[in-house]
């Protein structure tokens with residue numbers, strides 16, 4: 014008998030590069046993600062995929078769960094993904110969380126969702142060396158349909174924040190992929206840690222200013238989303254300020270993302286900014302639902318490169334789908 018497990022990718026509304034210093038983030042789990050079909054095996058765990066090599070992620074997740082005491086039950090399965098890779102939508106976190114969900118289930122060994130997310134985060138460190146925070150894996154386990162997740166990465170407290178029905182969530186993938194994404198991320202993290210330890214050179218002060226102002230923006234965006242009618246003008250200002258802070262103070266944007274954000278506002282977005290770690294990837298926009306189809310055509314048509322855009326939907330987090338073949 015085969016079993017099916019699912020874990021979503023995420024798009025972050027706001028709160029970028031705050032999750033490794035105990036700050037706030039507001040991610041949304043997507044209706045795009047990773048499906049794993051398979052079952053327990055007597056032999057070692059094996060995962061196959063039509064694209065890429067998931068085995069090193071699977072091995073890293075298994076090692077982290079074994080360290081927590083998971084009974085040694087192997088899993089053999091096949092992976093399918095509906096997430097574009099490298100678009101900044103956390104395809105690797107979704108893979109780690111899906112594998113962890115499957116490994117816990119076949120061993121009949123339940124783990125608290127946030128403990129599972131933390132094991133998946135450590136697996137990312139182990140498999141790739143990328144010193145990521147907890148946001149992506151937490152969003153993948155905590156996601157809730159129709160909601161964003163306000164996550165305090167210092168306390169791991171979280172609340173679901175409803176997304177207004179009149180605003181559609183649009184993701185635009187710039188098509189830009191940077192090979193240096195991981196080392197750029199590690200450099201920024203180290204710079205921020207130096208700043209927090211008291212360095213007061215101009216670069217450190219700008220890195221710190223980004224994080225401090227970004228945490229305030231997350232608080233304000235969450236409050237706006239919870240208040241009817243949604244203050245679109247202020248939402249737009251906060252997203253724009255968030256983008257500019259990532260561009261100028263944290264220096265993780267690229268010209269293509271800046272261009273897409275400008276095009277999004279010109280095409281009538283209520284709010285738009287780059288999303289994810291940066292150095293390429295995607296922007297996120299909130300657009301009046303009635304205008305979202307025209308918006309997508311407009312932004313993609315005017316962009317200098319080759320972008321892919323789609324309407325995204327906030328979905329539930331990782332789980333086992335109905336059992337059976």
Ligand code: GLA
Nearest residue numbers: 029030145146147148289290
């Ligand atoms: C990547 C990391 C996350 C987070 C974001 C930036 O997605 O995996 O932990 O730091 O970048 O907000």
